[in-house]
Amino acid sequence: MSIAQERRLVTPVPGPGSLLRLERKRRHVADGVGTTLPVFVVEAGGGVLVDVDGNHLIDLGSGIAVTTVGNAAPHVVRRASEQLAAFTHTCFMITPYDGYVDVCEQLGELTPGGHAKKSALFNSGAEAVENAVKIARVATGRDAVAVFDHAYHGRTNLTMAMTAKNMPYKNGFGPFAGEVYRAPMSYPFRDGLSGPDAAARAIDLLEKQVGAANLACVVIEPIQGEGGFVVPAPGFLPAIAAWAAAHDVVYVADEIQSGFCRTGDWFASDHEGVVPDLVATAKGIAGGLPLSAVTGRAELMDRVHVGGLGGTYGGNPVACAAALGAIEEMREHHLTARARAIGATMASRLADLRETHAVIGDVRGRGAMMAIELCAPGTTEPDPARTAAVAAYCHAQGVVVLTCGTYGNVLRFLPPLSIPDALLAEGFAVIAEAFAATA
Ligand code: PLZ
Numbered sequence: 001m002s003i004a005q006e007r008r009l010v011t012p013v014p015g016p017g018s019l020l021r022l023e024r025k026r027r028h029v030a031d032g033v034g035t036t037l038p039v040f041v042v043e044a045g046g047g048v049l050v051d052v053d054g055n056h057l058i059d060l061g062s063g064i065a066v067t068t069v070g071n072a073a074p075h076v077v078r079r080a081s082e083q084l085a086a087f088t089h090t091c092f093m094i095t096p097y098d099g100y101v102d103v104c105e106q107l108g109e110l111t112p113g114g115h116a117k118k119s120a121l122f123n124s125g126a127e128a129v130e131n132a133v134k135i136a137r138v139a140t141g142r143d144a145v146a147v148f149d150h151a152y153h154g155r156t157n158l159t160m161a162m163t164a165k166n167m168p169y170k171n172g173f174g175p176f177a178g179e180v181y182r183a184p185m186s187y188p189f190r191d192g193l194s195g196p197d198a199a200a201r202a203i204d205l206l207e208k209q210v211g212a213a214n215l216a217c218v219v220i221e222p223i224q225g226e227g228g229f230v231v232p233a234p235g236f237l238p239a240i241a242a243w244a245a246a247h248d249v250v251y252v253a254d255e256i257q258s259g260f261c262r263t264g265d266w267f268a269s270d271h272e273g274v275v276p277d278l279v280a281t282a283k284g285i286a287g288g289l290p291l292s293a294v295t296g297r298a299e300l301m302d303r304v305h306v307g308g309l310g311g312t313y314g315g316n317p318v319a320c321a322a323a324l325g326a327i328e329e330m331r332e333h334h335l336t337a338r339a340r341a342i343g344a345t346m347a348s349r350l351a352d353l354r355e356t357h358a359v360i361g362d363v364r365g366r367g368a369m370m371a372i373e374l375c376a377p378g379t380t381e382p383d384p385a386r387t388a389a390v391a392a393y394c395h396a397q398g399v400v401v402l403t404c405g406t407y408g409n410v411l412r413f414l415p416p417l418s419i420p421d422a423l424l425a426e427g428f429a430v431i432a433e434a435f436a437a438t439a
Helices: 016-028 076-085 098-110 125-140 155-162 193-211 236-246 270-271 317-332 333-354 386-395 420-439
Strands: 043-046 046-050 057-058 117-122 144-148 180-183 214-220 248-256 276-282 292-297 360-366 369-373 403-405 409-414
Touching: 016 420, 046 117, 057 420, 076 317, 076 420, 098 117, 098 292, 098 317, 117 270, 125 155, 125 214, 125 276, 125 292, 155 180, 180 193, 193 236, 214 236, 236 248, 236 270, 317 333, 333 360, 333 420, 386 403, 386 409, 386 420
Parallel strands: 144 180, 144 214, 214 248, 248 276
Antiparallel strands: 043 046, 046 057, 117 292, 276 292, 360 369, 369 409, 403 409
16 A cells, blocks of 8 residues: 555645645536535545545545445456556447456446346446436336435435435425435434334325335435435335235335445345345445446336336446445455444444544444534434534544535435445544534
8 A cells, every 4th residue: 555544634624735725626516516625635435535635634524425445446446457558438239348348247246136137337436326217117107216215316306305304405406306205214213113113104195195106216225325324124124015015016225325345244234134125336336437337136126118228337347446446445355344344333433432532422333434413412403513523523633524415404424335444433433522622
């Protein structure tokens, strides 16, 4: 690893070089494209981001759960570079190439369930979700789509409709796609319901307000991402999946944020042995290159007419090569086990922190996808101000943490699985400091 794996601040964060560039950004980049921490990055790897001023920051965000195998991971760089030099694009729909088929073969092996599977590749997570809905609609001949409270599925027109939170994702951007229905999610910290009881509540709403016979699919994040790292109570996902199967409703797992070793299994659905009909993946799949996929039961995938799925860039050869490199990293470095180890460390640090800071109402997550929810002590009343203050302190001290949640009161931790233990420990020491300093 050529980048020193240490936190090193040589200027304030952001430093003068970043501030100059931020001014340029203001002139040339649309204001609608926001920035969490405006340090301009020149290099990254292991658990470190290096900025233009020479600051070394600890990365606890992985570019929103993307660089799971680490930034510029060796197998990703090697395979993508070789592919870049060979050819950059043909369009798989015009003249195909092996990399695309190789990725689909890997997806069939790695996603939950031993049944015959096929895949189609796209560019972004939102595109994968849209295509899963298209497939489910054709296969069932039905229109309606069920989603959940706090869900996040993307920023395109259909996926905005499927996303729950108005600001910043939807405000003013309507009208939205129709036939999208929202059911209550299992949110143990807020509803106190068991998994089966929360599932019964959701199913009752769908049956009374939509009707199972009208539903093409239910789309659910097995652990919610942007919505607050909500982990449904045990039994919730299996009950929803069983109900969907009983009514020929396609069960779609959106594993875009939770997939590819992040939670300590290949996919979050694996934890409870749920076998989705369709799985949408993206983010961690290709170590940072844009690639996404829908993988599912072969007979379901093949219901779509020839030419019905595609796009100019979907399954770009360089992105596919990167995905094969990322999967090689995951297998070679046993990254599911690494995610569990990182998760155990983070869970114990966060549990300690909760002992001293009553503002931490809940510690949750799985593997290297952990979060804390901040509330007025002893209540579920969100404290977004304290959340923002803790995040700002961490950023100023060179630790990249992200917030999320419907109420903006969740701090989430998504380190690259290539982060050294010492750096992870230092990151959490800074987080502890941040709680003390903002008390
Ligand atoms: N489904 C579960 O987490 C992307 C969004 C960041 P795209 N989450 C990060 C932002 O503010 O735009 C996401 C997700 C889940 C779908 C998506 C959408 O994936 O690749 O951003 O389209």
